[in-house]
Amino acid sequence: MIYDVFGMCNPLYDIQVEVSDAIIADLGLNKGGMHLVEEAQQRDILAKTYTHIVNSEPGGSGANTMIGVSMLGGNAAYMGRVGRDEHGKLYSEGLYTRKVRPCTAAEEGTTGICLVMITPDAQRTMCTFLGIARDLHPNDLDVETLKASKYLYVTGYLWDTDSQKETVLKALHTAKAAGVKVAFSLSDPFCVARNKTDFLQLVGEHVDLLIGNSEEAQMLTDTTTPHDAIHALANYCNIAAVTMDSRGSLLREGDVLYEIPSYPVTPIDTTGAGDFYASGILYGLTHGLSLERTGHLAAYIAAQVVAKLGPRLEELDTREVARIIGKD
Numbered sequence: 001m002i003y004d005v006f007g008m009c010n011p012l013y014d015i016q017v018e019v020s021d022a023i024i025a026d027l028g029l030n031k032g033g034m035h036l037v038e039e040a041q042q043r044d045i046l047a048k049t050y051t052h053i054v055n056s057e058p059g060g061s062g063a064n065t066m067i068g069v070s071m072l073g074g075n076a077a078y079m080g081r082v083g084r085d086e087h088g089k090l091y092s093e094g095l096y097t098r099k100v101r102p103c104t105a106a107e108e109g110t111t112g113i114c115l116v117m118i119t120p121d122a123q124r125t126m127c128t129f130l131g132i133a134r135d136l137h138p139n140d141l142d143v144e145t146l147k148a149s150k151y152l153y154v155t156g157y158l159w160d161t162d163s164q165k166e167t168v169l170k171a172l173h174t175a176k177a178a179g180v181k182v183a184f185s186l187s188d189p190f191c192v193a194r195n196k197t198d199f200l201q202l203v204g205e206h207v208d209l210l211i212g213n214s215e216e217a218q219m220l221t222d223t224t225t226p227h228d229a230i231h232a233l234a235n236y237c238n239i240a241a242v243t244m245d246s247r248g249s250l251l252r253e254g255d256v257l258y259e260i261p262s263y264p265v266t267p268i269d270t271t272g273a274g275d276f277y278a279s280g281i282l283y284g285l286t287h288g289l290s291l292e293r294t295g296h297l298a299a300y301i302a303a304q305v306v307a308k309l310g311p312r313l314e315e316l317d318t319r320e321v322a323r324i325i326g327k328d
Contacts, residue, residue: 001150003145004286005074005150005183008079008080008153008171009157010130010136011060011082012058012130013057014311015053015115016053016056016309017053018052018054019119021119023117027048030125031119034187035128036129037129045127049117057094058094061185062078062185063100064312065275071301072297072316074282079141082106082132083106084106084108085110087110087111088111091104111131112133113131115127118271122270123270136167147178149180151209151286152171152182155185156184159191159195182208183209183282184202184209184210185211186213187212192212207236208238209239209285211281214229229242230252231252241281241295245270251292251295253291258291264303273306277299280299289325296324300321301313301321
């Protein structure tokens, strides 16, 4: 295999702003949630928060995860649809810079934008205009690159339009035929609430590894604790990972359960923590690490994101990574 992971998600140009709880309330948004908005609404919200911008760069959940895999030393590819505009060009260039192979399909239209509003408690509220990402088509799928990968990684954010769903299903069937394992991220409670029945079917029929936070996993399985949720997921997939914020995470393979403590840091911004947690899991599983070491690696890299502003890292402490994975 040439690539460790082939990622699929919505390419979004990220803009981060620091705001008060009052601004979130005035905008009528659910704090900590992900809101899909139209272009006009996004422009209106951005206009009201423009003076609070602290960072902007190409991003999106799946891209963050592939960048994390690359930073750890893995080989990653990423696909999605961008516009033939300035942000689309910057997006592809940004992936190259991060040593991720871009498999982005550029078409006429507007590249998606994700506005991330960060409150003083480090919680993030997202307003996402998907733009042309919603038009992802089965013909956009880079089949040969997918077949040359160990894992296909798909996020729940892609289960939106009919053409996106068709593309995901084509990727899942292609992966199965080629012997490529499938990882699926629940992504957000918003996604689970909208697509619970479909997600259960997808996980049961196609998924080898499921990743989600406690709220998402509990919602999907109709349970009230993360422990109950991860045990319930044994009916659907072989490996599951459930994150619990500062309480750490749970990893289960078959009947074996690992409880992984969180890596201690001072929280600044939780944006991207789940994405990088997934990168740690994917790297570990594609590089022969035990599931327990994999969990500790995922906890470490997620914590490094929480300890800084923005959804991704610029560098990693390679000595600490080596210690965690047992190569120091």
